[in-house]
Amino acid sequence: MSAAPEAVTESSAIEAVPKRAMTLGYGASLAALALLILIPLFVKNFIIFQMTMLLIYGLAVLALNILTGGSGQFSLGQSAFYAVGAYASAILMETYNVNYALTLPISGVICFAFGFLFGLPALRLSGIYLALATFALATAMPQLLKLNVFEPWTGGVQGLVVTKPDPPFGLPISQDMWLYYFTLVITIAIYIFSVNLLRSRSGRAFMAIRDNEIAASAMGVNVALYKTLAFGVSAGITGVAGALGAIAVQFVAPDSYTFTLAIQLFLGMVVGGVGWLPGSIVGSAFIIFVPNIAEGISKGLSGAMFGVLLFLVIFLMPHGARQVAMMAQQIVGKFKRS
Amino acid sequence: MLSRQGFKIAALATAAIAFAATAGSALAQKKYDTGATDTEIKIGNIMPYSGPASAYGVIGKIEDAYFKMINDQGGINGRKIKFITYDDGYSPPKAVEQARKLVESDEVLLVFSPLGTPSNSAIEKYMNAKKVPQLFVATGATKFGEYKSFPWTMGWQPTYQSEGRIYAKYLMKEKPDAKIAVLYQNDDFGKDLLKGLKDGLGEKAASMIVAEESYETAEPSIDSHIVKLKASGADVYFSMTTPKFAAQSIKKVAEIGWKPMYFQSNVGASVGSVIQPAGFENAQGILSAAYAKDGSDPQWDNDEGMKKFYAFLAKYAPDANKSDGSVVFGYGQAQTMVQVLKQAGDNLTRQNIMKQAENLKDFTPDTLLPGIKINTSPTDFYPIEQLQMMRFNGQKWDLFGPIISGEIRD
Numbered sequence: 001m002s003a004a005p006e007a008v009t010e011s012s013a014i015e016a017v018p019k020r021a022m023t024l025g026y027g028a029s030l031a032a033l034a035l036l037i038l039i040p041l042f043v044k045n046f047i048i049f050q051m052t053m054l055l056i057y058g059l060a061v062l063a064l065n066i067l068t069g070g071s072g073q074f075s076l077g078q079s080a081f082y083a084v085g086a087y088a089s090a091i092l093m094e095t096y097n098v099n100y101a102l103t104l105p106i107s108g109v110i111c112f113a114f115g116f117l118f119g120l121p122a123l124r125l126s127g128i129y130l131a132l133a134t135f136a137l138a139t140a141m142p143q144l145l146k147l148n149v150f151e152p153w154t155g156g157v158q159g160l161v162v163t164k165p166d167p168p169f170g171l172p173i174s175q176d177m178w179l180y181y182f183t184l185v186i187t188i189a190i191y192i193f194s195v196n197l198l199r200s201r202s203g204r205a206f207m208a209i210r211d212n213e214i215a216a217s218a219m220g221v222n223v224a225l226y227k228t229l230a231f232g233v234s235a236g237i238t239g240v241a242g243a244l245g246a247i248a249v250q251f252v253a254p255d256s257y258t259f260t261l262a263i264q265l266f267l268g269m270v271v272g273g274v275g276w277l278p279g280s281i282v283g284s285a286f287i288i289f290v291p292n293i294a295e296g297i298s299k300g301l302s303g304a305m306f307g308v309l310l311f312l313v314i315f316l317m318p319h320g321a322r323q324v325a326m327m328a329q330q331i332v333g334k335f336k337r338s
Numbered sequence: 339m340l341s342r343q344g345f346k347i348a349a350l351a352t353a354a355i356a357f358a359a360t361a362g363s364a365l366a367q368k369k370y371d372t373g374a375t376d377t378e379i380k381i382g383n384i385m386p387y388s389g390p391a392s393a394y395g396v397i398g399k400i401e402d403a404y405f406k407m408i409n410d411q412g413g414i415n416g417r418k419i420k421f422i423t424y425d426d427g428y429s430p431p432k433a434v435e436q437a438r439k440l441v442e443s444d445e446v447l448l449v450f451s452p453l454g455t456p457s458n459s460a461i462e463k464y465m466n467a468k469k470v471p472q473l474f475v476a477t478g479a480t481k482f483g484e485y486k487s488f489p490w491t492m493g494w495q496p497t498y499q500s501e502g503r504i505y506a507k508y509l510m511k512e513k514p515d516a517k518i519a520v521l522y523q524n525d526d527f528g529k530d531l532l533k534g535l536k537d538g539l540g541e542k543a544a545s546m547i548v549a550e551e552s553y554e555t556a557e558p559s560i561d562s563h564i565v566k567l568k569a570s571g572a573d574v575y576f577s578m579t580t581p582k583f584a585a586q587s588i589k590k591v592a593e594i595g596w597k598p599m600y601f602q603s604n605v606g607a608s609v610g611s612v613i614q615p616a617g618f619e620n621a622q623g624i625l626s627a628a629y630a631k632d633g634s635d636p637q638w639d640n641d642e643g644m645k646k647f648y649a650f651l652a653k654y655a656p657d658a659n660k661s662d663g664s665v666v667f668g669y670g671q672a673q674t675m676v677q678v679l680k681q682a683g684d685n686l687t688r689q690n691i692m693k694q695a696e697n698l699k700d701f702t703p704d705t706l707l708p709g710i711k712i713n714t715s716p717t718d719f720y721p722i723e724q725l726q727m728m729r730f731n732g733q734k735w736d737l738f739g740p741i742i743s744g745e746i747r748d
Contacts, residue, residue, distance in 0.1 A: 044443065049435070053435065143554065146524070146554075157456070245431065249430070251430055251459060253459065253460065255430060260427070291425075295424065299425070300387075
């Protein structure tokens with residue numbers, strides 16, 4: 001199928017990102033890690049909660065980044081995978097009394113399967129058509145969750161309340177702080193996994209497909225397999241993020257996972273820099289904090305203010321946080337030479 | 339640019355003010371919880387100013403305006419109200435974030451009138467764990483009022499179940515042999531209302547209700563449901579619908595020449611947004627129930643309470659649409675909040691706020707129908723439980739009959 005001529009020539013919205021440029025250097029990574037570990041020790045619980053959400057949305061943006069930045073496929077349906085992960089975790093915890101930590105891999109596997117299966121029909125679509133198909137998934141999900149048939153498990157519109165886990169072994173820290181470090185460990189693990197994935201054979205296959213599908217298949221890359229695989233991995237990670245989100249927010253309801261969430265994640269990816277994994281955290285910070293800033297500037301026009309801020313970012317830094325990071329790197333480089 | 343001298347003075351002044359503020363609260367420690375001082379009471383609020391339910395955002399604006407009026411009149415026992423309201427876009431995770439921001443960062447005394455069933459469900463557990471009052475939630479879901487499991491959460495408006503029971507009471511008296519067809523919205527609102535009706539009918543519910551149809555808010559038209567319900571041969575029809583579908587229903591029932599005894603749920607009974615678009619001629623004789631006065635109804639022009647309401651609107655919210663039920667709603671809620679704070683006096687602890695909220699006796703906000711009173715007790719967390727039946731006549735609702743109580747008691 002890959003040899004079929006494209007009816008519509010798409011402009012390549014995703015430019016080729018060399019795989020080295022996808023990550024941070026060791027020094028910068030360690031500095032970022034140190035900050036993420038140390039800050040919670042000095043701030044209020046509310047800030048810790050916001051930082052937890054920062055990591056969780058960061059994971060979801062990262063997942064989209066693998067899909068779009070890595071394999072070049074669009075998705076406006078990430079909210080659906082996020083919802084499935086969140087519900088899977090919430091139902092397992094509340095109905096079947098499964099330990100919260102165990103629900104994460106289960107949610108991940110369920111979402112991986114879901115994403116992989118969805119990736120199969122999506123194979124026939126590309127570019128904006130794929131974006132539309134995933135959009136349909138995102139709009140359908142909240143309604144599916146409200147269906148009467150599923151209500152014994154999902155709680156219908158009322159949603160499910162999730163119990164927040166206590167720190168284990170009687171550690172003398174707050175629930176929020178425990179959950180933050182728990183999330184941090186998982187985020188780091190998934191980040192390392194993602195970096196290695198993109199550097200591996202599979203990652204090269206993703207990028208080959210992204211850069212030129214026909215050339216990739218000519219070189220023996222199984223395009224169908226790797227495209228669906230990218231969908232599966234992306235959905236799996238999003239599912240884990242959703243599960244963590246359910247635990248952190250302590251509540252799941254269909255209205256939590258509307259199409260707006262999918263757009264937010266997409267926005268986070270663009271602002272963070274498409275294809276630049278560390279940018280996911282920056283993008284996540286954008287979608288969490290900028291609406292609050294916009295609301296602080298003007299309550300009545302918060303949406304318009306948000307638009308203005310977003311426009312400024314895209315206009316001044318079309319490649320998002322990646323561009324800032326590269327500029328910083330160049331400046332540091334100059335200092336070193338002189 | 340600020341000169342260095344000027345900056346020093348500013349810094350000193352700030353320090354002095356900060357010192358004075360801390361000293362003040364330290365002296366009066368016994369009476370205050372976080373969020374209240376000798377000069378100020380901080381009240382938090384969460385509203386969907388953006389997103390799918392943004393039409394309700396006007397409630398927050400009216401409440402803000404009401405507290406401004408109170409402040410202009412000198413505040414409550416000399417304390418000004420600082421109303422901090424945030425947007426949650428009707429998204430439960432955002433509501434949790436905003437609730438935490440209000441409680442932990444802004445340090446409000448209480449959270450007042452957060453809107454929507456999903457958002458309130460999301461923050462209920464947190465508010466109760468933190469022991470911060472979640473007062474007068476803006477939703478009619480019956481779950482907000484369970485004083486045993488959630489002693490820090492209280493509703494305000496009549497619950498949808500109460501409304502259902504009141505219709506049942508009326509029906510049992512007027513038409514005990516009715517054959518009932520029900521159309522309900524497939525969410526907590528529709529289901530709660532239906533449950534109230536069934537509970538009210540008791541054992542006879544199974545034999546009296548001959549047809550039930552539910553619809554999703556995503557459906558473009560509910561016509562086919564109505565045709566089906568007519569075919570059931572019912573002579574009583576319940577339209578448990580929100581405005582858009584309420585208007586569709588009124589129109590369709592008239593169009594197919596069905597003439598049942600027609601009940602329309604209160605949320606879909608607005609003259610401006612439902613009846614007028616559906617056509618006055620189609621709505622004659624429809625029954626519903628109300629607890630608040632209609633801001634656009636001329637019969638209240640000389641009503642003492644509504645005169646105050648109109649004066650308030652003219653001065654503090656000149657842009658507000660008085661026929662919008664949310665405006666009347668926000669006013670009534672804010673007035674109840676002020677009453678609780680007045681009763682609390684100088685003892686502004688969270689505990690005492692709840693105690694006063696549990697101790698409202700025959701309180702009547704300006705915008706409630708004559709005879710409807712707010713009563714609460716430590717075992718009754720449903721402030722408004724009464725409604726009055728009304729019938730559509732000409733171009734307005736005519737209230738009739740006694741005030742009926744739809745109390746939910748196990």
